[in-house]
Amino acid sequence: MNPFADFHPALILLIGALLVPLFRGNWRSAWVIVLPIAAFLSILAMPSPAEGKQLVSWTLKAFPWLDGEMSFLRIDRLSKAFGYIFTLNAAAAFVFAFYVKKSTQHMAALIYIGSGLGAVFAGDLITLYVFWEIMAVSSTFIILARNTERAKGAAYRYVMIHLFGGLLFLAGLVLTIQSTGSIAFNGFDFLTAQSPGTWLILLGVLVNAAAPPLSAWLSDAYPEASVTGGLILSAYTTKTAVYVLLRGFAGWEPLIWIGCIMAVYGIIYALLENDMRRILAYSIINQVGFMVCAAGIGTHDAISGATAHAFCHIIYKSLLWMSAGAVLYRVGKSKCTELGGLYKTMPWTLVFGTIGALAISAVPLTSGFTSKTIILHAAEHEGLFWPWLVLEVASAGVFLHAGIKFPYFVFFNVDRGLRPKEAPKSMLFAMGFLAFLCIALGVFPQPLYDILPYAVDYNAWTVPHVITQMQLLMLSALVFFLFLKMLKRTPTISLDTDWLYRKGGPLFERAVDRSLNGFNVIAGKFFVGGIADGARRFFNDGPSRILATIMVPWWRITGTSGDELMEKTQDLYKQGRRGAFRIGVTACLAVLLLALLMLFSAKVRME
Amino acid sequence: MTSDTTKDEKKEFDWFDRPKSRRFLWKLLWGACIVTVLLEIPLILAHKRHSHFEKHGEAAIHGDAEHAADAVNATAHHVPTFDGWWFFYPLLGFVGCALMILAAKGLGFVLKKTEDYYGDDEETTLPEDIDESLR
Numbered sequence A: 001m002n003p004f005a006d007f008h009p010a011l012i013l014l015i016g017a018l019l020v021p022l023f024r025g026n027w028r029s030a031w032v033i034v035l036p037i038a039a040f041l042s043i044l045a046m047p048s049p050a051e052g053k054q055l056v057s058w059t060l061k062a063f064p065w066l067d068g069e070m071s072f073l074r075i076d077r078l079s080k081a082f083g084y085i086f087t088l089n090a091a092a093a094f095v096f097a098f099y100v101k102k103s104t105q106h107m108a109a110l111i112y113i114g115s116g117l118g119a120v121f122a123g124d125l126i127t128l129y130v131f132w133e134i135m136a137v138s139s140t141f142i143i144l145a146r147n148t149e150r151a152k153g154a155a156y157r158y159v160m161i162h163l164f165g166g167l168l169f170l171a172g173l174v175l176t177i178q179s180t181g182s183i184a185f186n187g188f189d190f191l192t193a194q195s196p197g198t199w200l201i202l203l204g205v206l207v208n209a210a211a212p213p214l215s216a217w218l219s220d221a222y223p224e225a226s227v228t229g230g231l232i233l234s235a236y237t238t239k240t241a242v243y244v245l246l247r248g249f250a251g252w253e254p255l256i257w258i259g260c261i262m263a264v265y266g267i268i269y270a271l272l273e274n275d276m277r278r279i280l281a282y283s284i285i286n287q288v289g290f291m292v293c294a295a296g297i298g299t300h301d302a303i304s305g306a307t308a309h310a311f312c313h314i315i316y317k318s319l320l321w322m323s324a325g326a327v328l329y330r331v332g333k334s335k336c337t338e339l340g341g342l343y344k345t346m347p348w349t350l351v352f353g354t355i356g357a358l359a360i361s362a363v364p365l366t367s368g369f370t371s372k373t374i375i376l377h378a379a380e381h382e383g384l385f386w387p388w389l390v391l392e393v394a395s396a397g398v399f400l401h402a403g404i405k406f407p408y409f410v411f412f413n414v415d416r417g418l419r420p421k422e423a424p425k426s427m428l429f430a431m432g433f434l435a436f437l438c439i440a441l442g443v444f445p446q447p448l449y450d451i452l453p454y455a456v457d458y459n460a461w462t463v464p465h466v467i468t469q470m471q472l473l474m475l476s477a478l479v480f481f482l483f484l485k486m487l488k489r490t491p492t493i494s495l496d497t498d499w500l501y502r503k504g505g506p507l508f509e510r511a512v513d514r515s516l517n518g519f520n521v522i523a524g525k526f527f528v529g530g531i532a533d534g535a536r537r538f539f540n541d542g543p544s545r546i547l548a549t550i551m552v553p554w555w556r557i558t559g560t561s562g563d564e565l566m567e568k569t570q571d572l573y574k575q576g577r578r579g580a581f582r583i584g585v586t587a588c589l590a591v592l593l594l595a596l597l598m599l600f601s602a603k604v605r606m607e
Numbered sequence B: 001m002t003s004d005t006t007k008d009e010k011k012e013f014d015w016f017d018r019p020k021s022r023r024f025l026w027k028l029l030w031g032a033c034i035v036t037v038l039l040e041i042p043l044i045l046a047h048k049r050h051s052h053f054e055k056h057g058e059a060a061i062h063g064d065a066e067h068a069a070d071a072v073n074a075t076a077h078h079v080p081t082f083d084g085w086w087f088f089y090p091l092l093g094f095v096g097c098a099l100m101i102l103a104a105k106g107l108g109f110v111l112k113k114t115e116d117y118y119g120d121d122e123e124t125t126l127p128e129d130i131d132e133s134l135r
Helices: A009-022 A025-044 A077-099 A103-121 A125-144 A149-180 A196-208 A216-224 A227-248 A254-272 A276-297 A300-331 A347-360 A367-381 A385-411 A425-443 A446-450 A463-482 A504-557 A562-578 A583-606 B002-011 B019-038 B040-045 B054-062 B068-077 B088-111
Strands: A055-060 A070-075 A492-494 B112-114
Touching: A009 A025, A009 A077, A009 A103, A025 A077, A025 A103, A070 A077, A070 A103, A070 A125, A077 A103, A077 A227, A077 A300, A077 A425, A103 A125, A103 A227, A125 A149, A125 A216, A125 A227, A149 A196, A149 A216, A196 A227, A216 A227, A216 A276, A227 A276, A227 A300, A254 A276, A254 A385, A254 B088, A276 A300, A276 A367, A276 A385, A300 A347, A300 A367, A300 A385, A300 A425, A300 A446, A347 A367, A347 A385, A347 A425, A367 A385, A367 A425, A367 A446, A367 A463, A385 A463, A385 B088, A463 B019, A463 B040, A463 B088, A504 A562, A504 A583, B019 B040, B019 B088, B088 B112
Parallel strands: none
Antiparallel strands: A055 A070, A492 B112
């Protein structure tokens, strides 16, 4: 009997995270490497259900009035494939992060990755939602771990957007459960399951998948994370969203075009960017676009292609973030306008980074060539010419911005006199491992094809395909160098949709401040300054006024006049304001008032 | 000591900075482009160059039973097949990339702002996660 058959891999990371503070120094770094390896092995030891079958365990009948049970561990080919890559990448990332000794960052990263696994293995909507939100919160701490003012600002915006996305998800979940009476999470059918609930869930997922215009959080926050934080973040949030799309929203046609827009949008912004980590952040959006498009196509080939692409993408994207991270670690700069000529002293970082850059560009002999092309093949098979064309152009564009621009501006371009040391050994080891995987999966993709959700009958290695792919890429490279003057980096940032809340927020505040507070001032002048003050004056001076109307003629008659009369009158007002009339006067007024009251009451009684 | 440092500078690998190497790399790039483009000719001669969408486009004409359903789709959507044109991919790579660069350049006039646009341009302190020698 297999003791791991029923073991939940997320638990290894989540419990392991709590034990991190018990270790010190290198032992702590080693502990966080052991955990994802153990989780990887436990996934390896899980049973392998046949295509289309699933095994559900760790169930809980938490909501007896609803259909279905909460299930924490659903094993099928799709969840296992994502489980493998999540843990494998985590192991490499923690090897890279060997120099990080702060326990908070390690704990946040482990909880983040663990909840990512929890989401992927979740068998129902409620479990999925719980892990979804834990991911959002824990990833915020990874951004905060850099401990700079910019990181704090970015983390705040990041968590606000993700809480917004989470609320959309929650609202959709409640509506969906309300209408179907079931918490089951299987594929929603595009033709029959469309409802406000499922659309809201889809919107919530698209926030995490970084689909424009809900994408600016990614390029805003990831580049502000720490050196290792950025590479850990690059793998999980968007890919968990891709997983949910593949399982829940396969065949939802709007996703085809959303994916195409993402693919092109990522390229245009990556071309505009100056910060190397921001270039890589935009290229995540570009790559996830391919996967979202595949989810929209929704055929078996497309689902398998997207899974394969997510698998390979996580590897080469981590590799790219590692090489950028190594540069940032050694140089302390991340802008293309401040970098250049690093090939002289960081050759290994260059070589590994370039392998990642070639893999993301789907150059033959790399993993991108054997994975991304399955998606294109699926589009061809469905006769989706225009989406296919957009994705082909986007493939060429990837080579522009990530394949050439990133290594060129960081390692070549102008020598700026930077002579940093080569990256530390742990970083080189992690990069070497991922670079090896990039090439191995490109040359011999069968082991990857074997774990995909559906059997893939596809061979990327045909002569026409290799030649046409090389034509596409070489001509893109030529365009890059011919247009190099137009691509010259400038020390600028590019406005994205985060403008709406970064500038629009303060603008809105100012507008509201001006309009509402302006109204407040006018209203204040009218009511407080005008009416109330008038009333106050009237009631303050009322008694004196009555007295004055009686007394002034009397004084005149008695012969007082001129200054003396003025003085007497003013004296009367002064006494009124102080409430300090002479006893006789007060008594007089009181008698007068009483007389008036009695007169009125007598009149009322008579009636 | 001074002689040591000059020796180090001489030893430094700077092949990519030399004008000669740059000229060589340019030639290499042009050469690679020409070779990959010319490689299409044997493909065409071997009849290996055809559209990936022709079964959708032509099944209707040939009455191909296997793709009958696709054909109905294809006639409804008019699936183009010009990816089968000769030299389609190099053209797509060149034109597509040039257009994207021009689009980015154009958008740059509107979207590019100075780094202090959001009022958080520079960090006063270096973050903790970089090499100790820099701090």
